[in-house]
Amino acid sequence: MTFLSYLISGLSLGSVYAIIALGYTMVYGIAKMLNFAHGDVIMVGGYMSFIATAHLGWPPLASVLLAMVVCTALGIVIERFAYKPLRAAPSLAVLITAIGVSYFLQNAALLIWSSNPKSFTSIVRLPSLKLFDGELTVSSVAIVTIISCIIIIIALTFVIGKTKIGKAMRAVSEDKEAAQLMGISVNQTISVTFAIGSALAAIAGVLLCSAYPILMPTTGSMPGIKAFTAAVFGGIGSIPGAFWGGLLLGMIEIFGKAYISTELSDAIVFSILIIVLLVKPTGLMGKKISEKV
Amino acid sequence: MQMKLKLTGTKRTRGNAITYGIVVLAFLLVQIVDGTGNLTSSLRGQLVPICAYIVMAISLNLTVGILGELSLGHAGFMSLGAFSGVIVSVSLQESIVSDPVRLLVSLVIGAVIAGLFGIVVGVPALRLRGDYLAIVTLAFGEIIKNVINTLHVGIGRNGLRISMTDQASLNLGEGGTVIIQGPIGAVGINKTSTFTAGIILILVTLFIVLNLVHSRSGRAIMAVRDNRIAAESVGISVTRYKLTAFIISAALAGAAGALYALNYSTVVARKFDFNTSILVLVFVVLGGIGNIRGSIIAATVLTVLPEMLRAFNDYRMLAYAIILIIVMLTSNNDQLKQLIQRATSIFRRNKDSRHKGEESTHA
Amino acid sequence: MPSTSKMVPVPSRAIIPERDLNATPILEVSHLSVHFGGLNAVEDFSIIVGRTEIAGLIGPNGAGKTTVFNLLTKVYQPTRGAILLDGNDTAGMNTVQISQAGIARTFQNIRLFQSLSVADNVKIGLHNQVKYSTMSGILRLPSFWRSERRAHDEAMELLSIFNMQHMANYKAGSLPYGAQRRLEIVRALATRPSLLLLDEPAAGMNPSETEELMANIIKIRDMFQIAIMLIEHDMRLVMGICEGIAVLNYGKIIAKGTPEEIQADPAVIEAYLGQKKEA
Numbered sequence: 001m002t003f004l005s006y007l008i009s010g011l012s013l014g015s016v017y018a019i020i021a022l023g024y025t026m027v028y029g030i031a032k033m034l035n036f037a038h039g040d041v042i043m044v045g046g047y048m049s050f051i052a053t054a055h056l057g058w059p060p061l062a063s064v065l066l067a068m069v070v071c072t073a074l075g076i077v078i079e080r081f082a083y084k085p086l087r088a089a090p091s092l093a094v095l096i097t098a099i100g101v102s103y104f105l106q107n108a109a110l111l112i113w114s115s116n117p118k119s120f121t122s123i124v125r126l127p128s129l130k131l132f133d134g135e136l137t138v139s140s141v142a143i144v145t146i147i148s149c150i151i152i153i154i155a156l157t158f159v160i161g162k163t164k165i166g167k168a169m170r171a172v173s174e175d176k177e178a179a180q181l182m183g184i185s186v187n188q189t190i191s192v193t194f195a196i197g198s199a200l201a202a203i204a205g206v207l208l209c210s211a212y213p214i215l216m217p218t219t220g221s222m223p224g225i226k227a228f229t230a231a232v233f234g235g236i237g238s239i240p241g242a243f244w245g246g247l248l249l250g251m252i253e254i255f256g257k258a259y260i261s262t263e264l265s266d267a268i269v270f271s272i273l274i275i276v277l278l279v280k281p282t283g284l285m286g287k288k289i290s291e292k293v
Numbered sequence: 294m295q296m297k298l299k300l301t302g303t304k305r306t307r308g309n310a311i312t313y314g315i316v317v318l319a320f321l322l323v324q325i326v327d328g329t330g331n332l333t334s335s336l337r338g339q340l341v342p343i344c345a346y347i348v349m350a351i352s353l354n355l356t357v358g359i360l361g362e363l364s365l366g367h368a369g370f371m372s373l374g375a376f377s378g379v380i381v382s383v384s385l386q387e388s389i390v391s392d393p394v395r396l397l398v399s400l401v402i403g404a405v406i407a408g409l410f411g412i413v414v415g416v417p418a419l420r421l422r423g424d425y426l427a428i429v430t431l432a433f434g435e436i437i438k439n440v441i442n443t444l445h446v447g448i449g450r451n452g453l454r455i456s457m458t459d460q461a462s463l464n465l466g467e468g469g470t471v472i473i474q475g476p477i478g479a480v481g482i483n484k485t486s487t488f489t490a491g492i493i494l495i496l497v498t499l500f501i502v503l504n505l506v507h508s509r510s511g512r513a514i515m516a517v518r519d520n521r522i523a524a525e526s527v528g529i530s531v532t533r534y535k536l537t538a539f540i541i542s543a544a545l546a547g548a549a550g551a552l553y554a555l556n557y558s559t560v561v562a563r564k565f566d567f568n569t570s571i572l573v574l575v576f577v578v579l580g581g582i583g584n585i586r587g588s589i590i591a592a593t594v595l596t597v598l599p600e601m602l603r604a605f606n607d608y609r610m611l612a613y614a615i616i617l618i619i620v621m622l623t624s625n626n627d628q629l630k631q632l633i634q635r636a637t638s639i640f641r642r643n644k645d646s647r648h649k650g651e652e653s654t655h656a
Numbered sequence: 657m658p659s660t661s662k663m664v665p666v667p668s669r670a671i672i673p674e675r676d677l678n679a680t681p682i683l684e685v686s687h688l689s690v691h692f693g694g695l696n697a698v699e700d701f702s703i704i705v706g707r708t709e710i711a712g713l714i715g716p717n718g719a720g721k722t723t724v725f726n727l728l729t730k731v732y733q734p735t736r737g738a739i740l741l742d743g744n745d746t747a748g749m750n751t752v753q754i755s756q757a758g759i760a761r762t763f764q765n766i767r768l769f770q771s772l773s774v775a776d777n778v779k780i781g782l783h784n785q786v787k788y789s790t791m792s793g794i795l796r797l798p799s800f801w802r803s804e805r806r807a808h809d810e811a812m813e814l815l816s817i818f819n820m821q822h823m824a825n826y827k828a829g830s831l832p833y834g835a836q837r838r839l840e841i842v843r844a845l846a847t848r849p850s851l852l853l854l855d856e857p858a859a860g861m862n863p864s865e866t867e868e869l870m871a872n873i874i875k876i877r878d879m880f881q882i883a884i885m886l887i888e889h890d891m892r893l894v895m896g897i898c899e900g901i902a903v904l905n906y907g908k909i910i911a912k913g914t915p916e917e918i919q920a921d922p923a924v925i926e927a928y929l930g931q932k933k934e935a
Contacts, residue, residue, distance in 0.1 A: 034424070082618060082622070085622055085625075085626040085628075085629065086621070086622065086625050086626060088627075089625035089626065090625070092357075092363065092578055092582065093578065093621055093624075093625040096574070096575055096578045096579070096617070096621050097617075097618055097621040097622065097625075099571055099574075099575060099617070100614050100615075100617035100618035100621060101614075101618060103610065103613065103614035103617065104611065104614035104615065104618065107610040107611040107613075107614055108611060110607075110610075111607055111608070111611060225431070225435075225567060228428075229428055229431065229432060232424060232425060232428040233428070236424055236425075261443075263439070263442065263443045263476075264439060264440065264443060266435055266436070266438075266439040267435070267436040267439035267440050270432035270433070270435045270436045270439075271432075271436060273428070273429075273432050274417060274429055274432050274433070277421060277425055277428070277429055278417050281420070281421050281422070281425060282422070282425065283425065293522055
């Protein structure tokens, strides 16, 4: 029974990582950059929802919506002013700029909301589920998180595969110049990608804080790093890779904490990552890119 | 296309001499300012950390700039050097009474341990490409931080004891000293680092890195960076030279870590985390990838800057972030660069007219 | 400049220059094949190259010529066949070992060390010819100073083949196209090969540059007494200096012989029909 409860925790945490990882992988696939600030957009989402619920007294759905709207706008603005000017620059330069944005968001949050941890009220107000004659308690947050993740991945796969904007995204990620020659607005496509990624970050932030209700300016940092490794681990640029990478990472973390050691859980997670990459050097689902000689 | 003249033998030697000169000059300057009693205590406290960060930046530049591989776990090597340095320093407190000698031994051991782990990390990591290599170095950094955080180390009658669980299981017996106490880190360290030692370490680092770069092995490493396939085709073993650069880089970071740790009475593993790795990476990028002198200047300025921005108090980290973004944008975006160049063109007018003759001969 | 050496048939195999008859051929390839997925990129490729022969490998685009070079230099491992270099089997060797064994190459898309100087590019070619340890370099021991002096002198000597000494300190990436191609050849020569593989050395050159290149290739062969195999589309160059030519199409050899034989071969003409023949 405890195994099942760990499994659900793992899937729930993994779902959060997956949602975050999707944002990383989409942006990487299309803009070929690692958006270091992604983790901090999550934190902003958390704070937005917190303000809506605690200070404005809004209902859960409205606060989630607020978080999504703010984060989407934030993502688009960041892309437009910090990343777009560097499209032709070496990738290391963009990475450092993204780090600058990350620092900026963290310190702005520090100034506005101080470093005192905020107690986050979960957006899921449903009672927990009791199964198997009360032997297994499943928190409603976990259920909502897992279901959200599944809905998101299905919706995203549909958008990428079947819609016009999805096709544009795929085209731009394959060959930016060719896509442009075909009449696709590269700027718009990249903006939309950042918008979607940031909206997802907001959702992830809200779900993360609902499950682990302590909110600080640094809250997004570690999950961001872990989700980023999950995205690479699954094969950077691959949407199914981000999904499975995130889920797996969440499960490894929970099971590692439960069965091996709580203190060493991070070391375990990252060790498994390294081992997988040694066996599959381009990630679980990454494409093998061969160089023309 | 412009024929860009590269440094010839004598010009390069002059360039290197300037770099050494800057370091020595800075040392003398600080001593003078200190002698006249004008050195603020906060700045004096920064001296050793600045030296450590400079060595970190130079060593990371060896990996990122000279070898051309992104490493996101450099702080891990710093951490290994820091804690092994502390263990050595505390363990030898009775046997080696002289502080500078004990410091030297600590630095050397710190470098050796970090260098060995450079092999452990390098062998798997360096066979991966770009982003995946970066992730593995990040992962190793986190693993090192996590493991050291759970480590209990002590020295007693039976020699050095290590435990992953708790202090008691160390079984040190009477008269034993606990050096590392898990998450509490290392406490009660006898501070042996000095600014002079730091400057010497910087000079040694420069000697090693600059000499390496301007030698057969350095050329091989840069060949691997510029074109791996061509390097192999002329008989250069890519793995061997990647490892060489990586190990030297790790060892130097270890020495920096030991220097850093022995400057404080308490050191925790969490201090050497991903943020520190990123901090050093920022020094390297801002100073110019591959530009050793730039790393020294960037590390110094960016460590001192937050202190000097103290006037802004709470806003200083925000200002730091904004400055970082603006510097990155202006140095990498051509339009912004031109804007600035036009703005400062008044000062450049004389320089431009001299170059006019040379420019027109190019097709 | 037409070559004046006489080509002689070797029993049951290809033809090599008469002057090389008494020595082991520098290269003996038999039944070399490589498959990628379902595609037979190169199939049953056999060739013999004399010790000082200038050999040509031609064929329509996509015929597999560069793939043959990649096989010879072990960028790809063959799925079938043997490669003997100076009589020694190269099975199991990797690219680094092949370079040490004596095969050097240039690339279709120039692969120079762009950020390094012209001289450094050549010195890197000398990596395995003028050696000293990493430690020696760091500590600036006497062997460092001695070897660097030697490497510098040899690099200058090599650059003088193409009159490029004055460019020694220019950044390789800033050179004009033709100079970059020449630099690649110099770098390859620095490795003291016994077999030099040139992949489209005349690409992008005008007729007078091509003339100069033809003279230089013969000069290199005469100076170093090595074998040279080149891939080229410029027929004037190929027919002008190559002594033995192999024609590749769809991964298979369709003809082998002297320039005269090749030019008259109906299979070759057919393979090139529809392809622009360069005069």
